[in-house]
Amino acid sequence: MEQKDIVIIGAGLTGLTTAFYLNKAGADFKVLDLLDRPGGVIHSMQENDFNYEEGPNTGVVGTAEVFDLFEDLKGLCELEVANDAVNKRYILKNGKWEKLPSGLKEGIKTPLFTLKDKFRILGEPFRRKGTNPHETLAELVKRRMGQSFLDYAIDPFILGVYAGDPNYLVPKYALPKLWNLEQDFGSFIGGSIKKSFQKKDEQSKKVTRKVFSAKNGLSSLTNALYQASKPENFDLGVKNIQINHENGLYIITGQNGDKQIEIAAKKVITATGAYALDKILPFIPANEMNKMTNLTYAKVIEVTLGFKTWKGRPLDGFGGLIPFKENRDVLGYLFLSAFLSDKAPKEGALLTIFMGGVRKAELTYLSDDKIREMVEKETTDLMDLSEFKPDLFKLTRYNHAIPQYGADSGIRFDTIDKIQMDFPGLLIGGNLRGGIGMADRIKQGKELADQLLKTNI
Template sequence: MSKKINRVAIVGAGITGLVTAWKLQKFGVEVDVFERKAEPGGAIKTVKEDDWQVEYGPNTLLLKDRLVAEFITELGLNGEKKTANPEASKRFVVKNGVLEPLPSSLKSAATTPLFSFGGKLRVLAEPFIPKSSDRDQTVAEFVERRLGKEMLDYAINPFVAGIYANRPEYLSLRHAFPMMDDLEQEYGSMIWGTFAGSKKRKERGRIERELISFEKGMQQLPLTVAKQLNSMYLNHEVRSIKKQDGKWSVESSLGKFGPYDQIILNIPIYKLNNDLVPATSEELKILNKVNYPPLSVMLLGFKKEDVKHELDGFGFLVPEQENRKILGALFSSTLFDDRAPQDMHLLTVFVGGGRQPELADKNSEELLKIVMAELEDLIGLKGEPQFKDHVYWPQSIPGYHVGYDEILDTIKNIEERNEGLTLAGNFRNGISVPDCIKNGLRLADQLAGSVSY
């Protein structure tokens, strides 16, 4: 049992830190949140310009866990929720330069041109493939072994690019997609496990899926959490943390704060250094192995008459096999109403990532030429953009590589050696917004309820 905590400092106002602060505050804990930027939210940022509303970071939140749904209700955001339009259920994958819809039924799975007859038969053999004894295989190794090369190339490769902005060859299945690993380990098959495990998933808090955002965009979520906190210091870059006589203190660009019973560092792992973490040089070297690939996001608006494709879906993903210079695009104005003027389409296009990192850091003009050429070919675009914006993330999403246990063990060792210190963020227990919300809620429960993390 750990001692009761009364005062906590959280460094970093990303969604994990904000949610942890919000829940700790409900337990009666005094919490100070420090953020180096002028506003909270981390990578979650919405920009409104005239009739255009764009997202610099996450565009949607997939609501499938009761815990997250209850949190949104308690925040008072249910009335602000925007459910994605029905068209968003259709998703496209590029095959031979054509946007093909992903199968959504057994009939469409049988007739889709995305996979050959042999590739479809190969998927049906999945229940008879023995499970692997390798407990840390790559996503690519797992999928090719269980489902075949076509499924890897034209389903999982673009899917991984859409979630992690990375390649399946670079990611650990057990860490990046633990559910897929669990299905193989528990049921010996993804197909059998999907059906047999549905009851168990409901018991674990799964609810009917709903793809959402909010009336004022995704940033309305962190801004709402932040408004309900008692103490937040914006434009305060924390330069060092120190422990003396069993208590922690924080030194920011604007002064010294403390004492605290607990420090939560909710910052990217690549920003950790000896001033912020009492770690050895070898430990910091290990943590720096986590790769955050660079990513560019192009936000482009076009007249509807200038786009041949109906854009009747969520968006499209580009398999690496297609040898193109974009990872994919979201049809943002199809996803949600009021994201663009009535006679316009808004697209969010992704470039770079772990697949083509050298493209991500090109300047806006170079990238625009690349993206326009691809869109002309793929969706029949003619005409110039009526709106354009470019967001560059030099270090975007942490890649959970094979051997990631070494990262997690190192973090655990640092925490055990420094009682009252916790490292939190999307480098641990999932990268999605719902993952970060759940992690924040559980961390607060564990800290206030004396449960081990």
């Protein structure tokens, strides 16, 4: 049986970041994954003069760890920051794209919000702060800002980030920065202003709202992490991975083709989604396991369209989001070639569309042909095309795209803490807690490595 200090299950961005920092510290570790390539949902592709992503397209430099990671990977992978076009965002209202206001003047003029709510927002800093930690995002926004802000700002934003439902997500867990603004300062507006005047330490200065990708696609980030963590430390394409706990050690078994994997390790970390845990950790009591695996994931279809010559509406921004109220078949468009380099030929365009999500999950069961038909109808209308003849049409389905942090999240987080106390050396990572975006995953991956290196077993 192979002996290792640490075994990581999952070679997505979380597991790879942990592996990278373990390797940097000279630790003895191995990474196992079901897929035969590193990166998890991150998968950059090149075809027919287009560079596109099958999974996430861009992240936000929302944690200092993103900045630090790209610094640590200098020479192996290059950060690409989106150009200024990214600051212009559109929201669909009554079938027409309206610019999301970016300042007071635009805010007064915008048709997105009602006059009543525009006046109401003036009173936001004076409204009492909420006391219910399980208040939903919809309740919180209606209480502080009004229905039209919920419908035409927060709802499309939540569709874009979570493919989720503001009536289910609980800000304390799903949007902790927003939740803390109200809890710490009593107001979103007042809190944001006060925060902007607070003195920042070196780490907080690295946190920005900049939108990032990596030169040549996000796979160049995950491939750089893989190479730097040494491919010999990885076993990819391993089926039926199972961990058992025997005499204080973790015995990890699995099957890679004809090869039977058997490793004894002092510490193990899971960096998969919640949905995989019951098979991987059979020794966890069922009542505790259920509190982790009952996490809802949004099902999503991602469609990428490439046009060698673009003849539709100007693609002058980050993209357009579509509020649920508009009742369309797509959640929104990303105008990728408008703000990232080398995505499409010079006169062309690369767009990504998301469909499904928590409130339109039924669409994700439709056939590829039916989806194509819907994309054609929506895109011809919404992008002002006279005909729909893309040079690239790619469709990817995700059954477990984005976890939804609802009111049961607190119980889940407490359960994870309890399991980790009961089984020293076991760490449960991955997107079941700690945030859903790439910046959160990098932060968690680094924290897990730090924790593993600190724990003496």
